[in-house]
Amino acid sequence: MTNALQPSEFEVQDIMINMGPQHPATHGVFRMVLQVDGEIVKDLIPHIGYMHRGAEKLSETMDFRQGIGFMDRTEYLAQFNAELGYVMAVEKLMDIEVPERAQWIRMILCELNRLSSHFMFTGAFGTDAGVFGTSFTYAFRWREEILDLFEEITGDRLMYAYFRPGGLAWEVTDNFEARVRQVLELSKQGIKDIDGLVTNNEIFKARTQGVGVLTKEQAIDWGTTGPVLRASGVQMDIRRDEPYLFYDQVEFDIPIGQNGDVYDRWCLRMEEMRQSVRIVEQCLTKLQPGPIQPERMPRMLRTPPGEVYIRTEAPRGEFGIYMVSKGGNRPHRLKVRSSCFANLQSLRDMSIGQYVADAVLALGSMDIVLCEVDR
Amino acid sequence: MKGILKSMATTLSTFARKPVTREYPETHKELPERDRAFPVLLWDKEAHEPFCTGCHACERACPVECMTVLMKDNPAHKSVGGESGRRKIIDKFWIDYGRCMRCNICVEVCNFDAITMNNTWEGHEKSVYDRADLVQDLPMLLSEHRSGELKPWVNE
Amino acid sequence: MNTLFGLPVALDALIRVLIIVSVMTVVVMGLIYVERKVLARFQQRLGPTRTGPMGLLQSVADALKLVAKEDVRPTNADPWVFELAPFLVFVPTFLGFVVVPFALAWSVRDLDLGLFYILAVSSVNIVGWVMAGWASDNRYAMLGALRAVAQSISYELPLVMAMIAVAMVADSLNISEIVRGQAMVPNIVWQPLPFLMFFICMLAEMNRPPFDIPVGESEVVGGPYVEYSGIRWSMFFLAEYASMFIMALLGAAVFLGGSAWPFGEQLGLPWQILLTVAKAGLIIFVVIWTRASFPRLRIDQLMSFSWKLLLPVSFAQIMVNGLILVYDLPYGMSHTLLAVCSAAGVLFVASAINRSVTSPRPRPLLIPRSEAAR
Numbered sequence: 001m002t003n004a005l006q007p008s009e010f011e012v013q014d015i016m017i018n019m020g021p022q023h024p025a026t027h028g029v030f031r032m033v034l035q036v037d038g039e040i041v042k043d044l045i046p047h048i049g050y051m052h053r054g055a056e057k058l059s060e061t062m063d064f065r066q067g068i069g070f071m072d073r074t075e076y077l078a079q080f081n082a083e084l085g086y087v088m089a090v091e092k093l094m095d096i097e098v099p100e101r102a103q104w105i106r107m108i109l110c111e112l113n114r115l116s117s118h119f120m121f122t123g124a125f126g127t128d129a130g131v132f133g134t135s136f137t138y139a140f141r142w143r144e145e146i147l148d149l150f151e152e153i154t155g156d157r158l159m160y161a162y163f164r165p166g167g168l169a170w171e172v173t174d175n176f177e178a179r180v181r182q183v184l185e186l187s188k189q190g191i192k193d194i195d196g197l198v199t200n201n202e203i204f205k206a207r208t209q210g211v212g213v214l215t216k217e218q219a220i221d222w223g224t225t226g227p228v229l230r231a232s233g234v235q236m237d238i239r240r241d242e243p244y245l246f247y248d249q250v251e252f253d254i255p256i257g258q259n260g261d262v263y264d265r266w267c268l269r270m271e272e273m274r275q276s277v278r279i280v281e282q283c284l285t286k287l288q289p290g291p292i293q294p295e296r297m298p299r300m301l302r303t304p305p306g307e308v309y310i311r312t313e314a315p316r317g318e319f320g321i322y323m324v325s326k327g328g329n330r331p332h333r334l335k336v337r338s339s340c341f342a343n344l345q346s347l348r349d350m351s352i353g354q355y356v357a358d359a360v361l362a363l364g365s366m367d368i369v370l371c372e373v374d375r
Numbered sequence: 376m377k378g379i380l381k382s383m384a385t386t387l388s389t390f391a392r393k394p395v396t397r398e399y400p401e402t403h404k405e406l407p408e409r410d411r412a413f414p415v416l417l418w419d420k421e422a423h424e425p426f427c428t429g430c431h432a433c434e435r436a437c438p439v440e441c442m443t444v445l446m447k448d449n450p451a452h453k454s455v456g457g458e459s460g461r462r463k464i465i466d467k468f469w470i471d472y473g474r475c476m477r478c479n480i481c482v483e484v485c486n487f488d489a490i491t492m493n494n495t496w497e498g499h500e501k502s503v504y505d506r507a508d509l510v511q512d513l514p515m516l517l518s519e520h521r522s523g524e525l526k527p528w529v530n531e
Numbered sequence: 532m533n534t535l536f537g538l539p540v541a542l543d544a545l546i547r548v549l550i551i552v553s554v555m556t557v558v559v560m561g562l563i564y565v566e567r568k569v570l571a572r573f574q575q576r577l578g579p580t581r582t583g584p585m586g587l588l589q590s591v592a593d594a595l596k597l598v599a600k601e602d603v604r605p606t607n608a609d610p611w612v613f614e615l616a617p618f619l620v621f622v623p624t625f626l627g628f629v630v631v632p633f634a635l636a637w638s639v640r641d642l643d644l645g646l647f648y649i650l651a652v653s654s655v656n657i658v659g660w661v662m663a664g665w666a667s668d669n670r671y672a673m674l675g676a677l678r679a680v681a682q683s684i685s686y687e688l689p690l691v692m693a694m695i696a697v698a699m700v701a702d703s704l705n706i707s708e709i710v711r712g713q714a715m716v717p718n719i720v721w722q723p724l725p726f727l728m729f730f731i732c733m734l735a736e737m738n739r740p741p742f743d744i745p746v747g748e749s750e751v752v753g754g755p756y757v758e759y760s761g762i763r764w765s766m767f768f769l770a771e772y773a774s775m776f777i778m779a780l781l782g783a784a785v786f787l788g789g790s791a792w793p794f795g796e797q798l799g800l801p802w803q804i805l806l807t808v809a810k811a812g813l814i815i816f817v818v819i820w821t822r823a824s825f826p827r828l829r830i831d832q833l834m835s836f837s838w839k840l841l842l843p844v845s846f847a848q849i850m851v852n853g854l855i856l857v858y859d860l861p862y863g864m865s866h867t868l869l870a871v872c873s874a875a876g877v878l879f880v881a882s883a884i885n886r887s888v889t890s891p892r893p894r895p896l897l898i899p900r901s902e903a904a905r
């Protein structure tokens with residue numbers, strides 16, 4: 001005779017919640033399976049790959065000029081930074097000297113791009129935290145000014161395809177400097193707005209302080225870079241450690257967090273925005289008229305055989321381009337070292353033992369771009 | 376409590392500001408001169424024929440292979456009694472706007488300055504119900520410049 | 532009891548209820564439009580503009596769309612419970628309108644226990660929420676429903692306590708009486724703390740930000756009504772806004788003097804109604820304002836805020852009120868004491884909120900670039 005009430009029938013089970021790929025908080029098409037006990041996350045399984053378009057493989061069939069457009073689409077929030085990595089890799093392979101003016105303009109655009117990308121972060125993260133759309137519209141309102149500037153220069157709002165191996169595609173507009181200054185002023189106002197709306201709010205502090213903590217060791221172990229790593233207290237910024245462009249000629253501060261939590265990541269990005277403004281202001285004073293392309297540029301870009309790895313500090317961390325060339329006009333192999341991909345690995349460590357709502361914040365605080373993760 | 380009040384003060388200050396969004400279909404944003412829409416062909420107004428010679432350079436350079444170019448002997452060439460200096464000229468030209476990624480490469484590789492990116496569109500003008508309708512043929516590609524709608528920057 | 536045109540009581544009640552339901556549905560739809568417009572302005576947007584002049588018909592268009600939409604029911608849903616849930620949210624909410632005094636002695640029924648009645652019926656709808664969450668057979672819905680229950684229970688208590696505190700001062704549970712008693716000074720002056728608590732609990736009861744945890748868009752994607760569509764969903768939606776309107780009217784009547792303050796009882800009927808609605812509108816504006824400004828709390832913070840702070844403070848307020856009122860002090864003195872004690876309570880709550888988050892923590896360092904690496 002068996003007991004009808006087997007102990008197993010009373011077993012308490014954790015439930016699995018499938019967040020994404022269509023979920024407002026997953027920033028695109030990211031999927032995480034949460035094993036929750038009530039509201040507490042017991043385990044988290046991230047699933048990526050929904051946005052995989054084979055950008056790396058595709059680039060092998062594209063010559064060096066064609067590949068630039070694909071870099072835009074890899075990192076659709078920091079397009080200039082992504083393009084920069086690609087063209088710098090080609091330049092290094094071909095051993096091209098880039099004119100000074102082109103370098104400064106690249107630097108201005110990259111920093112403005114960082115600003116716009118961080119604006120986007122503040123908007124998206126505010127929405128994750130539950131500010132109903134206000135942070136989003138604030139962020140978009142000020143990001144719009146930057147995008148307008150980019151559109152005036154490059155002709156497009158999102159897929160700029162403006163950097164070329166050797167320099168820039170064409171000269172910037174005549175009123176470039178005045179416009180950049182104007183945009184900087186507006187951005188300062190934007191930073192102030194968003195800061196006032198969110199940063200000191202007690203509710204926001206209560207939600208984010210001590211949440212999604214990543215210790216120094218964990219952050220290094222997972223290979224995180226950028227604001228996530230710096231928030232955990234590691235002093236690493238490629239702009240300082242291995243200066244590219246003219247980052248060694250401008251003065252800026254690198255914010256370093258001390259708690260490694262979500263709030264620190266927020267504060268860090270706010271501070272980085274201020275520093276970006278500062279960098280651009282310095283760049284503007286050093287901008288001289290001059291050529292934007294080397295004098296003798298081959299019409300057909302051909303590289304000697306070789307391989308290079310380029311590291312740049314994109315808004316989300318280290319954006320690396322590993323390019324192998326066997327000679328000819330296209331890369332033999334291209335690998336994008338995605339900052340978000342590495343940062344995303346730490347999500348599980350950040351979220352376990354926290355509330356479901358905190359997992360959402362931890363994900364948001366990494367500011368992932370799924371296009372870059374899946375490539 | 377201070378931060379909460381600060382948040383509310385910030386939102387109140389934006390409440391007093393003018394909205395920044397527009398009534399879209401009625402008021403458009405002024406497009407910058409360099410606005411980059413889709414590639415169109417240019418029309419040689421002196422010779423009354425397209426600049427394009429059908430050299431296939433753009434077709435080969437296009438990353439997404441969305442162009443199809445067919446060349447022919449120019450019926451108006453001097454050797455056959457015409458006035459044009461172009462020996463070869465474009466016969467048929469298709470661009471699939473559905474595939475074009477607006478990268479500007481075709482413009483850069485063209486040796487005859489025969490193609491350019493349109494700078495008067497906002498994007499919605501080309502919306503269609505069928506993807507096949509996005510394939511533009513030669514008259515369509517030329518009409519934009521022939522009617523003189525393009526803004527200066529692209530003509531240079 | 533005086534009825535309309537001397538009709539029988541039952542018929543009279545029916546007519547009044549019909550008027551209330553139909554008029555209020557329209558008003559609530561207007562409220563949705565107002566919220567969208569005001570929220571848009573907070574976000575520097577224009578808000579709805581395309582339907583009708585200045586988008587005035589937006590709610591009508593929304594309603595038409597929702598009614599025309601297919602009413603989807605998930606295969607695994609429990610049919611009866613699923614279909615009934617919206618009614619269980621909708622009906623109790625609208626029941627609240629029965630005692631709302633739009634003007635003096637101008638409500639459907641002037642109940643002696645009106646204050647209790649409105650608090651009682653306004654919390655019945657939680658049953659509907661749980662039913663919706665359970666019957667949808669969706670984990671988000673379930674999570675949302677459980678959150679809703681927890682939240683509703685926790686905030687019901689401070690809400691009732693705050694109301695009791697005011698009722699003690701006003702010496703009545705009849706809302707019309709309470710309004711009449713405020714002809715000189717509105718209750719908010721004597722009882723700022725209960726007003727603050729009422730406002731916070733009202734936000735929580737209505738699941739408005741920062742307490743929109745049950746429906747949190749970025750967490751449980753709409754919570755209990757994630758599986759609802761079409762007309763059933765719109766019933767939830769209407770109920771939400773109706774309860775906002777009721778709560779705002781209640782707040783206007785109980786704390787802001789309703790139709791009696793500052794012009795006394797001699798005001799004409801339309802003006803009285805206008806005054807009440809304007810005061811309610813003020814409260815609604817602040818509700819929308821908070822929605823535009825605040826992030827969402829987390830469920831455990833929400834609970835501890837209620838149980839650890841609001842509830843003890845509300846008990847303390849009642850005790851203080853009792854102590855002051857039990858000694859028959861002269862009017863001015865006792866009420867000044869009440870006001871002072873209550874204002875001190877407000878300061879206490881504010882500082883407690885402050886202290887809960889401002890634990891000392893290291894601030895981010897700024898390392899200049901030129902400083903040696905590592």
Ligand code: SF4
Pocket residue numbers: 414433436437438439440441442470474475476477478479480481482
């Ligand atoms: S713009 Fe680029 S994608 Fe479009 S047709 Fe020209 S080369 Fe091809």
Ligand code: SF4
Pocket residue numbers: 426427428429430431432433434444465484485486487488489490
């Ligand atoms: S547009 Fe220019 S590159 Fe393309 S076929 Fe014509 S002439 Fe050649």
